Amino acid sequence: MTDTPVTSSRTSLRAWLEAPAASTPRQARAQAAWRGWKRLLANRAALAGLIVLILLVVIAAIGPLLTPYSPMSQDLSVRLQPPSMLHPLGTDDLGRDIMTRILYGARITLMMALLVALIAGPIGLIMGATAGYLGGWFDIVAMRLVDIFLSFPSLILALAFVAALGPGIENAVIAIALSAWPPIARLARAEALTVRKSDYIAASRLQGASSTRLILRHVMPICLPSVVIRITLNMAGIILTAAGLGFLGLGAQPPSPEWGAMLASGRQFMLTNWWLAATPGAAIMLVSLAFNLLGDGLRDVLDPRDE
Amino acid sequence: MTAPSLEIVNLSVAFGSDRARVQAVDNAGFRVAPGESFGIIGESGSGKSTILRAISGLNDEYDGSVLIDGRAAPRPRNKAFFKNVQMVFQDPYSSLHPRRMIRATLMEPLEIHRFDRRDERIAQALSDVGLAPEFAYRYPHQLSGGQRQRVAVARALLLEPRIMLLDEPTSALDVSVQAGVLNLLNTLRLSRGLTYVMVSHDLRVIAHMCSRxxxxxxGRIVEELSADDLRSQNAEQDYTRELITASRVALAAE
Known part of the structure; x- marks a missing residue:
């Protein structure tokens, strides 16, 4: 685009973002994003959650550079060492450095959570928005399917899927995604139901808009904020389910440094060597908490009703 | 009378079934000539908006027929129909998508009907309704009620329709803004030869805007009269006289 503003100085960018009237589509969108960003900054808890998650992403990216050890290499001469200068978080029963394993495990946890969100989010959004907008038999079939999924606790359902698919990280992701989309679909449907009779949908219908266009461009943008909020809040549950599957030996397999699997193998040393179980447990808690805080903050940023 | 642009014949709309059945419109019929402005007035619940929704096709579960230029409107309505007939809704606070930029809202009809020179047309439509081109880059919550209703009118005009259905287009607006929007609608009708069907419960608005x-x-049309008859209180039906009197009393109370 040729209308890119001069962004050399900070003040002109700020003026551009806070101008009372936008003069290009890009500026209008940037201004809307800027207002959302300022609302997020105003919410301390959400900001804390965001910072923890950014740290997690950084750690996942550069983790190997922060430690001299390998997550797999065993050294039985230093097994079950308490935290020290050499091993800040101690070593496990096979003499592996726990901090190294936590750093590498961040990658696995983040990837699983992200993959589940990328699979379950769109499926739930499309199913829910379509069912809510179209109604009729599609709605009935889709919602009874959701009912069936919702009638099992999600961990039990994920267990059943993993039992059928076989253990492993990929299958754990598929199993968790299969148990995570129904609540999202239900939420998106509820949002779609509130807007299907609205005047702006009617106005677009009167311009000849097809059902596909209405669902994709009008209903889904309305459902999207609550779906994003819900997925962020669900991330904690997804991570816990992934860790739970790892703990039960159905997710990541040893010697993979997945946090749940680490917790499981540390369990038998819990009374004598607490750091084996406590460190992955604390990591899981911290990340879950961060996602919850961020989800709460996103509600303030994305919810259109507050504007 | 010349060949009507819009004609409805024996139009009936009912909601619900059996005992809960409500006859919202009962055997209504009227003809509107090209370029004419036709008003429908009645208290709330009299079925006037239901007639508009039936004509527009938002509700195509009706008996009787809707004729455009003498031909029955297809059910469900097709793109060619929407190109000809557009509607402006009562509440401008709910008729614009809250998450979409005005530009996206105005772009939509042009995309659906594959019009060319889209940005030019949007700028023209905005200036036709008295808004600066920069309004395209705002979101609905950044506009006032009157500005929103002007955007809604611009959206309806973009397809260059010949018939406009106006569902109480000013009743949700401040009195100070109402006159501006009504005058705009009048000017547009005269300059473009548009045909209006306008629904309102406000006698003054109807008398100002409509010739018949x-x-x-x-649910029944009890009387059809000219704007002059209405002004001189030359009504034949008791109900119409009651309506006129009630409106005078309300006016006096203001």
Whole structure:
């Protein structure tokens, strides 16, 4: 685009973002994003959650550079060492450095959570928005399917899927995604139901808009904020389910440094060597908490009703 | 009378079934000539908005027929129909998508009907309704009620329709803004030769805007009269006289 503003100085960018009237589509969108960003900054808890998650992403990216050890290499001469200068978080029963394993495990946890969100989010959004907008038999079939999924606790359902698919990280992701989309679909449907009779949908219908266009461009943008909020809040549950599957030996397999699997193998040393179980447990808690805080903050940023 | 641009014949709309059945419109009929402005007036619940929704096809579960230029409107309505007939809704606070930029809202009809020179047309439509081109880059919550309703009118005009259905287009607006929007609608009708069907419960608005007026109560059109008859209180039906008197009393109270 040729209308890119001069962004050399900070003040002109700020003026551009806070101008009372936008003069290009890009500026209008940037201004809307800027207002959302300022609302997020105003919410301390959400900001804390965001910072923890950014740290997690950084750690996942550069983790190997922060430690001299390998997550797999065993050294039985230093097994079950308490935290020290050499091993800040101690070593496990096979003499592996726990901090190294936590750093590498961040990658696995983040990837699983992200993959589940990328699979379950769109499926739930499309199913829910379509069912809510179209109604009729599609709605009935889709919602009874959701009912069936919702009638099992999600961990039990994920267990059943993993039992059928076989253990492993990929299958754990598929199993968790299969148990995570129904609540999202239900939420998106509820949002779609509130807007299907609205005047702006009617106005677009009167311009000849097809059902596909209405669902994709009008209903889904309305459902999207609550779906994003819900997925962020669900991330904690997804991570816990992934860790739970790892703990039960159905997710990541040893010697993979997945946090749940680490917790499981540390369990038998819990009374004598607490750091084996406590460190992955604390990591899981911290990340879950961060996602919850961020989800709460996103509600303030994305919810259109507050504007 | 010249060949009507819009004609409805024996139009009936009912909601619900059996005992809960409500006859919202009962055997209504009228003809509107090209370039004419036809008003429908009645208290709330009299079925006047239901007639508009039936004509527009938002509700195509009706008996009777809707004729455009003498031909029955297809059910469900097709793109060619929407190109000809557009509607402006009562509440401008709910008729614009809250998450979409005005530009996206105005772009939509042009995309659906594959018009060319889209940005030019949007700028033209905005200036036709008295808004600066920069309004395209705002979101609905950044506009006032009157500005929103002007955007809604611009959206309806983009397809260059010949018939406009106006569902109480000013009743949700401040009195100070109402006159501006009504005058805009009048100017547009005269300059483009548009045909209006306008629904309102406000006698003054209807008398100002329309040359012929149908009076509705309980789903039936009880009387059709000219704006002059209405002004000189030359009504034949008791109900119409009651309506006029009630409106005078309300006016006096203001």
């Amino acid at each position: 007026i149908a009076v509705m109560t309980q």
